[in-house]
Amino acid sequence: MTASLPIAWISHAECRRHEIAEEHPESPRRLAAIEDRMIASGLADFMRRHEAPEAARADLDRVHAADYVGHVLAHRKIGPRRVEIDGDTAFTEHTVSAALRAAGAGVLGVDLLLQGQTHLAFCAVRPPGHHAERARAMGFCYFNNVAVAAAYALAQGLKRVTIVDFDLHYGNGTADCFLEDARVQLLSTYQHPLYPYWPGAAHAPNLIDVPLRPYSDGAVFRAAVREHWLPALAAHQPEMILVSAGFDAHAADPLGDLRLQYEDFRWIAGVLRDAAAVSAQQRVLATLEGGYDLTALARSVENFLLPFAGGEDLPV
Numbered sequence: 621m622t623a624s625l626p627i628a629w630i631s632h633a634e635c636r637r638h639e640i641a642e643e644h645p646e647s648p649r650r651l652a653a654i655e656d657r658m659i660a661s662g663l664a665d666f667m668r669r670h671e672a673p674e675a676a677r678a679d680l681d682r683v684h685a686a687d688y689v690g691h692v693l694a695h696r697k698i699g700p701r702r703v704e705i706d707g708d709t710a711f712t713e714h715t716v717s718a719a720l721r722a723a724g725a726g727v728l729g730v731d732l733l734l735q736g737q738t739h740l741a742f743c744a745v746r747p748p749g750h751h752a753e754r755a756r757a758m759g760f761c762y763f764n765n766v767a768v769a770a771a772y773a774l775a776q777g778l779k780r781v782t783i784v785d786f787d788l789h790y791g792n793g794t795a796d797c798f799l800e801d802a803r804v805q806l807l808s809t810y811q812h813p814l815y816p817y818w819p820g821a822a823h824a825p826n827l828i829d830v831p832l833r834p835y836s837d838g839a840v841f842r843a844a845v846r847e848h849w850l851p852a853l854a855a856h857q858p859e860m861i862l863v864s865a866g867f868d869a870h871a872a873d874p875l876g877d878l879r880l881q882y883e884d885f886r887w888i889a890g891v892l893r894d895a896a897a898v899s900a901q902q903r904v905l906a907t908l909e910g911g912y913d914l915t916a917l918a919r920s921v922e923n924f925l926l927p928f929a930g931g932e933d934l935p936v
Contacts, residue, residue, distance in 0.1 A: 627928055628738040629658075629667040630725040635745045638718035640710050645875065645912040646747065646760040654744055654908075657918035666929040668738070672725035672745060674717075675768060679727050682771035683764055683797045688755040692716060692762055705757050719747055719762040726769025726862075726907050733860065733903040734776060739896070740928040742865075743907035744921075750791030750864045750909050751816060759789065759816060765907045766864045767797040770804055773860050782807060782858035784849070786841070786888060787866025787909045788876040790818040790829070794864065800824045805856045807849045809841060811869070811876050828852045834877035838884035841869070845891060857899040861892055866909030867920035873913050886923035893927050904928070 636648040658664045680689045695703060696716040703711040722745035729741030743765065750766060751759030770781050782805040783798075785791040790810040795818070798804040805826050812818070812831030821827055830844045853861075867885065869878040896904045906924070911917035 625738045626668040627663075627666055627925060628670055628729060628732045628741040629744060630670045630672050630729055630741060631744040632672040632721040632725070634714060634717045634721045635672070637714035638712065638747055639714070640708075640712060640760070648746075649914055650911065650917060651744060651746060653914040653918040654921050657922050661922050663922060663925055663929055666925075670728060670732070672721040672743070673728055674720040675723035675727055675763065679768050679772055680723060680763060682775065683754065683767040684752075685755040692719070692757065709757055709760055709762075715747070715762065718745075721745060722747055722749060722907075723763040723765050723768045726765050726905060727772045729905045729907075730769050730773045730776065730860070733905060734773075739893070739902040739904060740925070741905045742925065743905070745908055748866070748909040749907070750785060750787060750794050750866070751789070752793040753796040756793075758793075761793060764793045764797055766791075766862050767794050769905055769907065770798070770862050773862070774803055778859040779803065780805070780856055780858050781860045781862060782853060782856055783862045783864065784892060785810070785864035785866070785909075786869060787864055788868035788873065788878055789815055789866070789910060791864050791909075792816045792818050795821065795824070795827055798826065800826065802826055805852060805858065807852060809844055809869075811836075811878050814876060832878060835879055837879040838881055838887075841878075841880055841884055842887065845888065850891070850895070853895050854898075860900050860903045860905065861896045863892065863904065863906035864909045865906040865921075865924060867911030867917050867924075870911070870913065870916040870920050872916035873911065875910070875912055882919050882923040885920045886926050889924045890927040
């Protein structure tokens with residue numbers, strides 16, 4: 621299948637200004653590495669670039685508690701101060717501006733997909749979002765970017781969406797935002813046990829959680845997708861597929877022990893592209909989550925994009 625529309629590449633310079641600490645793994649260098657790889661690989665030629673807007677307050681309030689949103693926004697003008705949230709997460713001078721752009725990128729991506737301008741909107745943004753709960757920042761995350769986009773898509777009239785999360789870590793924040801919301805299906809693979817030590821929610825049929833043991837490789841991941849995700853996707857018939865695109869499940873990543881390779885990210889992208897052609901009018905939105913080895917991150921993003929840029933088809 622050859623892409624007939626350019627990839628919508630959504631980012632903003634403000635997303636490079638947020639920095640928790642110089643040695644922190646969730647650093648501006650992540651976006652720089654990805655951008656360099658897009659140019660070197662030639663994939664930049666398949667893109668139409670867009671600047672991420674700031675998310676509107678109404679978009680944030682759909683998934684976050686109003687008091688929490690106000691609390692985050694109150695830190696927008698803290699200057700050079702650092703305000704600790706937990707050992708991994710803090711407000712610094714550019715945090716709130718970057719978080720607003722990261723959340724707004726998904727809103728713009730939904731609009732571009734609904735307007736038929738692209739089949740893949742890729743939000744190259746940070747900070748990530750899938751650990752941000754309705755009323756809690758944690759795990760490098762402040763606003764839940766993929767949840768904001770999903771709720772916005774529903775507000776535009778879609779009836780069913782699916783969120784796919786293959787990050788190394790479980791997207792507890794996304795689960796918290798949509799627990800038992802039948803309109804939103806959340807398909808997750810993740811290393812377990814590992815942060816955030818998700819206990820599961822057997823009472824929530826819209827959450828399809830597939831924990832993977834440490835050192836699980838691509839064969840295990842693909843088997844989990846075939847056995848658990850694909851039947852659920854076929855039953856749900858989503859009108860848009862959204863992706864928490866975390867690449868820290870790659871074997872080279874320093875924060876975990878899964879063993880995915882570049883071809884596994886290319887494979888899952890092809891699977892999602894084909895699934896979106898069935899019920900979602902080819903509409904896929906992906907927003908960057910984890911990935912902390914810079915080379916592995918950049919090459920993983922490249923491989924994820926290839927099926928949407930006319931790369932080879934891979935069997936399910």
